[in-house]
Amino acid sequence: MIYFDNSATTKPYKEVLDSFVKVSTDYFGNPSSLHNIGGQAEKLLSQARKQMAELLHVKQGEVFFTSGGTESNNLAIKGTALMYRNRGRHIITTSVEHPSVREAMEQLKDLGFRITYLPVNYEGRISVDDLEKAICHDTILVSMIHVNNEVGTIQPIEEVGSLLKTFPKILFHVDSVQAVGKIPLEIHKSYIDFCSMSGHKFHGLKGTGILYIRDGVMISPLFSGGNQEWKQRSGTENVAGMVAMAKALRLTLEEREDHLEEMLEMKSMIIDELKAMNDIYVHTPIEHSAPHIINFSIRGIKAEVFVHALEERNIYVSTTSACSSKKKDVSHTLLAMKVSEEIAQSSIRISLSYVNTLEEAKYVIKSIKEVVNYLRGVMK
Template identity: 45%
Template structure:
């Protein structure tokens, strides 16, 4: 079976699995307990926090919060920042192509009375810094823009947005980096990012662990209250084995990110060339396949107008190919892709999108198998096309 759904989740590294099993067997005490076993678990927790800080230059151990997921990290950052700063202003800015955990957080804040601006994107899925600058007001207290779009792989101009916001005192800048860590360079301090979210199971780590960077000085209202763990921002006993294993997964991912990007861009280029040869398929997003482009190296997204995406997915599965439609969070919905609609694609393309996402196990052999099987599936489905 060939697994091409790495944007949804990734297979954990063997080294990560061993680490988690070892810590689970030996360090099962509550890290908040005062006895020796608790202190040992607590020390492991803090060592993991330090390891994360060392991966992202210029950040401090105390600026990293462990959560249960990238979704929780996004919720804490967005809702926590908005509520804690509402005395200073009532205006928030995000984009129309954010992950559901960001988009729905802003929708919830609208229901609380906040004024939210949803910035448009161009045909490649990229937001305009000029549009963002024009949207800023004296009431703006938070801007949230994802680094890499989880559907089409568009890379947002985070560095430029950070430079713009550095001169805006009192405007917090949050970045959803779930799809960028381990694939692209991330400079939290240099880019002026105040809050940054990541997820371990997107970088060959275990599910159930998210990261949230909160720059010193940023005030958040906690969403989960209780014993005051994680700097009183996320109460609840920490999952020490999974956190320690996740720290290893993040380190391995970031250390090899440059080589990974170079290799995946080559795979992306080959797949795009194959898709272009099939007139039934339409590519979504940029076709750039080089470092520094506006497209992430690990994602290729295309549509088959007139064909239901679940039919394509099941046909590919019969050919031992695992792929996906929209984000895993939204894949069971029959609604057209909000991202593709924002990119002004046709309705037929917006309801028939397919996402291919690469991983470390993929090379030229796996890519050729994918291209061969995709051509076969298209040939089999062509007689079933329904024109809208």
């Protein structure tokens, strides 16, 4: 099997699974319990939080555990809106956000908030000048994806943070789910107030995530009923999942040190081979893009047909965001990049991890050529 759908989810490392089983078996107590078993669980949770903070270069008290990227995004956006609604009801985001951000914004619009969606250029990047022009007297939040989950475009996070530093009443949220472990991000130096991450995108387990909340920033919690996570996220903590996530991030950062160059070589080779083929359009930009995502379209071939044809060869890729792929919607991101609807409907996403190899990439390219020729022959 060749698995090239790592932006949807990654396969957990064996060491991660071993950690989860060990903690679930031997340290199964509730961290809020007063007895020793609960105390052991609480100690492990604190150690996981400390390790995550060290890996991310933030304070331990700025790491809040969640169930994943969707919850982290919703907590940051809605928590800010509810907390600061008397200060203002204007929020700025981009036209290429993940559904968990876009749909949260639409919910807030129904509650009386004004949402500005910044346009992007043909590479999928926003203009910092456009952002500055969009700021109003009652803007309370800017929310922006770091690495686009469909095409891999990197937004100018550092530049946006520097701009927003001059607007102290505006909070800055970054959806870094696709960036963690691939694109370095200095959270404090980028003046970020909230940063969302998801464990299963870097070989952790599903149902684990983080919301970084800058020290001193207050938000309104979405869950009520307990004092967990300093009252910001009630609910019994997933201790085993969080310990496993901390290990997954450490291992992923080590893998990045050892295998980033090979990943970049794979990406470059795949893009060059795709661009040499007739009626194939590569949407991932050469500059300002993450090392692991390649998005392209094949004119005249339905994306679902192509995905299943590769699956018959034991190769796994995807069409669009995993959160949207079964809806058969046209890519929101590609339309925002001014890609025609016809071309956008046939888009394919390849997404790599550090465990993939150049040999796998070469076999995938060979298979893509064969499948395209076969399908075009059938359609004649």
